[in-house]
Amino acid sequence: MASTANEQAPSYPTAIAFCLTSTIWFAAATSFGMIAAGYLFAPDFLANIGWLHFGKARPIHVNLVLFGFVTPGLLAAGFYMIPKLLRTELFSEKLGVFTAVLWNVTMLCAIVGIGAGYSQGREYAELPWTVDLMIVVLFVLVIFNILMTIRQRKESILYVSVWYITAAVVLTGTTYGIGNVIWKPDTGALLGIPDAILLWFYGHNIFGLLLTPMGLAVAYYVLPIATRSPLYSHTLSLIGFWSLIVVYTHIGTHHLLQVPVPTYLKVIAIVDSVAMVIPVMVVLINLWFTVKGKWAEIHQDIGAKFVFAGTIYYFFVNIQGSMMSLPVVQRVTHFNNWVVGHAHIGVLGFAGVTALGGIYFLLPRITGKPIYSRFLADLQYWLVLIGITGFAIVLTIVGLIQGQAWINGETIYRVLPQIQPYYIARASLGITIMLGAYIGAYNIIRSIFFNPGATAK
Amino acid sequence: MKMTLTAIVAGALSILALIIFIMVFLPYAQQDTTPSNIWRDRTQVEAAGRKIYIANGCVYCHSQSIRAIDWGFGGERIAQAGDYVGDEPILLGSARTGVDLSQEGGEHPDDWHVAHFVNPRYTRPSSIMPPFKWLGIKEILTLTQYVQSLGFKQADIRMKRQRHWKRQAIEAYEAGPDVNARWLAEQVPEGWRNIPNPYPTTPAGLQRGHKIYQEFCLGCHGPIGDGMGPAQPWIYPPPLNFTILKGREISGGIIYYQLMNGITGTAMPYFKRELESQKIWEVGDYVAVYFINQSDANTDPRGIDAAWEPYLEFEPE
Ligand code: HEM
Numbered sequence A: 001m002a003s004t005a006n007e008q009a010p011s012y013p014t015a016i017a018f019c020l021t022s023t024i025w026f027a028a029a030t031s032f033g034m035i036a037a038g039y040l041f042a043p044d045f046l047a048n049i050g051w052l053h054f055g056k057a058r059p060i061h062v063n064l065v066l067f068g069f070v071t072p073g074l075l076a077a078g079f080y081m082i083p084k085l086l087r088t089e090l091f092s093e094k095l096g097v098f099t100a101v102l103w104n105v106t107m108l109c110a111i112v113g114i115g116a117g118y119s120q121g122r123e124y125a126e127l128p129w130t131v132d133l134m135i136v137v138l139f140v141l142v143i144f145n146i147l148m149t150i151r152q153r154k155e156s157i158l159y160v161s162v163w164y165i166t167a168a169v170v171l172t173g174t175t176y177g178i179g180n181v182i183w184k185p186d187t188g189a190l191l192g193i194p195d196a197i198l199l200w201f202y203g204h205n206i207f208g209l210l211l212t213p214m215g216l217a218v219a220y221y222v223l224p225i226a227t228r229s230p231l232y233s234h235t236l237s238l239i240g241f242w243s244l245i246v247v248y249t250h251i252g253t254h255h256l257l258q259v260p261v262p263t264y265l266k267v268i269a270i271v272d273s274v275a276m277v278i279p280v281m282v283v284l285i286n287l288w289f290t291v292k293g294k295w296a297e298i299h300q301d302i303g304a305k306f307v308f309a310g311t312i313y314y315f316f317v318n319i320q321g322s323m324m325s326l327p328v329v330q331r332v333t334h335f336n337n338w339v340v341g342h343a344h345i346g347v348l349g350f351a352g353v354t355a356l357g358g359i360y361f362l363l364p365r366i367t368g369k370p371i372y373s374r375f376l377a378d379l380q381y382w383l384v385l386i387g388i389t390g391f392a393i394v395l396t397i398v399g400l401i402q403g404q405a406w407i408n409g410e411t412i413y414r415v416l417p418q419i420q421p422y423y424i425a426r427a428s429l430g431i432t433i434m435l436g437a438y439i440g441a442y443n444i445i446r447s448i449f450f451n452p453g454a455t456a457k
Numbered sequence B: 001m002k003m004t005l006t007a008i009v010a011g012a013l014s015i016l017a018l019i020i021f022i023m024v025f026l027p028y029a030q031q032d033t034t035p036s037n038i039w040r041d042r043t044q045v046e047a048a049g050r051k052i053y054i055a056n057g058c059v060y061c062h063s064q065s066i067r068a069i070d071w072g073f074g075g076e077r078i079a080q081a082g083d084y085v086g087d088e089p090i091l092l093g094s095a096r097t098g099v100d101l102s103q104e105g106g107e108h109p110d111d112w113h114v115a116h117f118v119n120p121r122y123t124r125p126s127s128i129m130p131p132f133k134w135l136g137i138k139e140i141l142t143l144t145q146y147v148q149s150l151g152f153k154q155a156d157i158r159m160k161r162q163r164h165w166k167r168q169a170i171e172a173y174e175a176g177p178d179v180n181a182r183w184l185a186e187q188v189p190e191g192w193r194n195i196p197n198p199y200p201t202t203p204a205g206l207q208r209g210h211k212i213y214q215e216f217c218l219g220c221h222g223p224i225g226d227g228m229g230p231a232q233p234w235i236y237p238p239p240l241n242f243t244i245l246k247g248r249e250i251s252g253g254i255i256y257y258q259l260m261n262g263i264t265g266t267a268m269p270y271f272k273r274e275l276e277s278q279k280i281w282e283v284g285d286y287v288a289v290y291f292i293n294q295s296d297a298n299t300d301p302r303g304i305d306a307a308w309e310p311y312l313e314f315e316p317e
């Protein structure tokens, strides 16, 4: 790489490439989210554009968000943290940059695949077979690069963040192929009820074994450094890590509590969904005690500010999730917008916000200059925060309206006019998030390529 | 505990393997693949329609999974594992932005579906389903075949019923308005035919009826009740032109019964799930007053006056 001329400061081209990937797909994904949200209150808007109607914009939105925005964002932080923590260089920056380029090609293929109607129709596993293969290849490349970096390390102790990242990529690399039934190229599915069981085992692991550990890895790295505090407890880190892997993998069936699947699966899923309080609270206590009383430091570092906000959403999404796994609650919340609210709190509020935090944390440290504009970063912070909190409130209200009405025997059709104003409110809030994404993209690109040096404050 | 690379990778992978064995492999190995009593194979066209369903993401708005607590379409039968033995992928769905479609087959005749797919607002004015006109009529018909097979053998029974009554409805329609109006009225059980609308016509009631008409009927029967709503070109027999009913002794009871029960075989849906009694009487009176121009509201026989009726001068004593 050109920058190796400058010996003392490695330039982390892989991390930079993943930052760019994440930030660009964030903008694209929110645009597709806006289109989907528009259809829900004005269904004839953009009518008759075959590749863009709700049934296609929605899976494009969700896949871009998961695999285009959040995962690369967290990986960017990973490709920065791992060499740092291990006092070495990334095994191969060339391979890393190549992975990032291929990642972008894969996302383009994903849009084209779903848009052209090759969706496999299974939520979170809709990408067509060829794209599935590409994603598996991507994970293999990432795993290879990370494992080789760990092998050549100069620091013998592996820090918590390294555990989480390694486990996340290795486990996701495995479950992705299984969950997408990659050995059956034509349908990418099993037959009958086992298909649903496998699908939600996999679907839940996208949140539980990919986004959550990667997000926590970033939090474990950013918060102690930003506040210059040692990690509160090694024991809690250990408990949090292993209990996450043991418990989270069990609970996929809580998506199927009202479906004819074997009862023992439901029992395990409910019990362990409640038991999720352990891995979650252990980690949060560990992180929150680490930063206790250091608000000024957190506020000073925009990256840490995002990451800390992410931990708060992490708390809420998990408490909410445990509640939603109780059958009495799920009778009301299942099948409606309550779940969509939960999904946005989790994937955007926790994982997405944490990914942004990681990006803002590492950029100044890589480029050696402050980010282009702290003001724009703060603006993005508030736009995203207002948007997601608004989403949580509005979608929860809609969900309750729908759920309570249905349980009383109202038909879905009759409730539609009542929820229309909320759909409009949700789309308006979406505009703030989308603006945040575009502003962030501008700020991050400027920070990397056209950064004059001094802050524009 | 010292965390080494081996501990992390091997530990995590073996936990994963164990859990996949318990949570995925065991249920897979022990699954019961006996079809349920309503299950049957799909025909080639139906399977092709299912592909269109998957390609267009219908699954994000429509579940195919009836729960014990459901009331709506298909609420008569709770889903069983044996209903899904032929589904690859299974399309349970995780959101009900639209209705559950497990038992959609035969709820409506084909022409209703065609009009609905062309633009859902045609048959369902406040629908938020996207239009599928761009699919082209051939694909729409294939998709319709699939939708009409949902519910398997139960759907087949309902489809047979639709076809049976469609023949008769078309025959009556083609014989001209006199025959058609008489035929329609004669299908209503005797008792109902003699019941006038028991509630008086009131401005408030007409207002409410107007609102319901706009949300439920407008797309077919049209804003002025002449049957020329936007759905009309796709529906046969076409939506009824209410003005032909004048002077034919169409009682409130006939209208009520037809709304509650629908006219199977024609696109006229049943509304017993969507509209409660008062709403049916009021939209019925709205149609009678404004379009048929003849209402029997509050005429004899009436029974005991309803407690809430303020318009009656209560005389006996
Ligand atoms: C204690 C932890 C959690 C529990 C117990 C939990 C529980 C649940 C339950 C029960 C559902 C299904 C709701 C239904 O269909 O009725 C659900 C859906 C979902 N959860 Fe969580 N959740 C947890 C954490 C998270 C986190 C951290 C994320 C994101 C990073 C997340 C993302 C999602 C998403 C995206 C869905 C929507 C799935 C769909 O499309 O139907 N969850 N969760």
Ligand code: HEM
Pocket: A029, A030, A031, A033, A034, A036, A037, A040, A058, A061, A062, A065, A066, A069, A070, A337, A339, A340, A343, A344, A347, A348, A349, A352, A426, A427, A429, A430, A431, A433, A434, B060, B095, B097
């Ligand atoms: C411009 C901002 C956004 C808008 C307007 C938006 C809109 C939507 C809409 C309309 C849906 C479909 C919901 C339904 O079927 O009723 C959806 C689903 C989803 N969105 Fe977004 N979204 C936005 C941003 C995001 C971001 C930034 C993320 C994650 C980082 C995200 C994650 C998700 C997920 C995981 C789902 C699937 C939910 C489920 O299956 O339950 N969204 N979004």
